[in-house]
Amino acid sequence: MGNFRFLTAGESHGQCLTAIVEGLPAGLKIDINEINRDLARRQQGYGRGGRMKIETDKADIISGVRFAETMGDPITLRIVNRDWQNWTERMSVFGEEAGEKVTAVRPGHADLTGILKYDRNDARDILERASARETAARVAVGALCKEFLAACGIQVVSQVVRIGGISVNEANIDRSMIGKGDSELNCYDSVAEELMKKKIQEAMANGDTLGGVFEVIVRGAPLGLGSHIQWDKRLDGKLAWALMAIQAIKGVEIGAGFKCGDLPGSQIHDEMFLDSESRVYRKTNRAGGLEGGMTNGEEISVKACMKPIPTLMQPLNSVDIKSKSEVSACKERSDVCAVSAASVVGEAMTAIIMTEAMLDKFGCDAMVDILEGLERYRQRVQGGL
Numbered sequence: 001m002g003n004f005r006f007l008t009a010g011e012s013h014g015q016c017l018t019a020i021v022e023g024l025p026a027g028l029k030i031d032i033n034e035i036n037r038d039l040a041r042r043q044q045g046y047g048r049g050g051r052m053k054i055e056t057d058k059a060d061i062i063s064g065v066r067f068a069e070t071m072g073d074p075i076t077l078r079i080v081n082r083d084w085q086n087w088t089e090r091m092s093v094f095g096e097e098a099g100e101k102v103t104a105v106r107p108g109h110a111d112l113t114g115i116l117k118y119d120r121n122d123a124r125d126i127l128e129r130a131s132a133r134e135t136a137a138r139v140a141v142g143a144l145c146k147e148f149l150a151a152c153g154i155q156v157v158s159q160v161v162r163i164g165g166i167s168v169n170e171a172n173i174d175r176s177m178i179g180k181g182d183s184e185l186n187c188y189d190s191v192a193e194e195l196m197k198k199k200i201q202e203a204m205a206n207g208d209t210l211g212g213v214f215e216v217i218v219r220g221a222p223l224g225l226g227s228h229i230q231w232d233k234r235l236d237g238k239l240a241w242a243l244m245a246i247q248a249i250k251g252v253e254i255g256a257g258f259k260c261g262d263l264p265g266s267q268i269h270d271e272m273f274l275d276s277e278s279r280v281y282r283k284t285n286r287a288g289g290l291e292g293g294m295t296n297g298e299e300i301s302v303k304a305c306m307k308p309i310p311t312l313m314q315p316l317n318s319v320d321i322k323s324k325s326e327v328s329a330c331k332e333r334s335d336v337c338a339v340s341a342a343s344v345v346g347e348a349m350t351a352i353i354m355t356e357a358m359l360d361k362f363g364c365d366a367m368v369d370i371l372e373g374l375e376r377y378r379q380r381v382q383g384g385l
Ligand SMILES: Cc1cc2nc3c(=O)[nH]c(=O)nc-3n(C[C@H](O)[C@H](O)[C@H](O)COP(=O)(O)O)c2cc1C
Pocket: 049, 108, 109, 110, 130, 131, 132, 135, 246, 247, 248, 249, 307, 309, 310, 311, 333, 334, 335, 336, 338, 341, 342, 345
């Protein structure tokens, strides 16, 4: 990362999750309700497990903000795990060992490889951190970034477009409404959503789990974020990395994505036209707002595919690391389908990368300088050829 960076810490059933965010400029107004709103959105969704009913996440800011405004210092966010009170002995920092060890490792999870790599004999030492509970901290960081982006006229939203093989019909979706809905699955095609819910019910009844695909959309980004000049400055690469670095994400597409491999150039590239003031416009956006590793001024569209949740209530065949025998995998309280939650995490990771790109381009000390620079730049590049 450039001038902007963040780290998260905390276990799934530990005392709290913490994030330290460095590089946000001074003079940014912060509304804690915006952060808590996204934390709540991450917890909702049809097909979520019992844990979501226990936790009602709220963030505290314990450094870096004074009188609701950033000072340019590192910002520390803390989200208390309300479930901690049921785990004080099993997750004790210095107490005696307590609770049964988790030894029947789950296929599709970090359990076995983590145990071997870190030389542990209890999968809890691995799963507590591998768990996507950690994404609550990322969502809080992403929400801070969204507040920065909003001040720059940039919005990050998402929609779920597929679950368990059931896809939305794009013709049924008014894209301008994305980000304004209150659907349980963060889906904007109500017909498809009902079918998705049925599919989730079926999976639940069978002790099975489902994955799917979500799309993250960025509106209002100026052209020229990211760069073609070096591989690690390409914004498409950074977005793909950030989305792929969400637990259970197994594929990322930018714009038309994998379809680009099927169709000829004439049906993929977005032709350019000039309006009466010599401003360039396009009739299509199959590039998903990114050309040459840079934003091109169109809406950014990135899709990510989530695999089905690895903890099944009808457990898969596995092995027990203690008895050295074949057993059924362990069961932790778990989601059946978390694609809608993942879409909120996807928004957060996208907002983080967009924030980094904005700060790289416009500096990162004071909001006033960033906004002035942005305005000047917009005038230069949007004024027509
Ligand atoms: C929002 C979200 C919720 C998740 N919920 C669960 C869950 O309840 N149970 C589970 O076993 N895995 C869950 N996962 C997936 C695991 O965290 C993930 O599969 C695991 O850490 C292994 O990483 P990998 O799938 O990237 O290889 C969730 C992932 C996300 C993004």
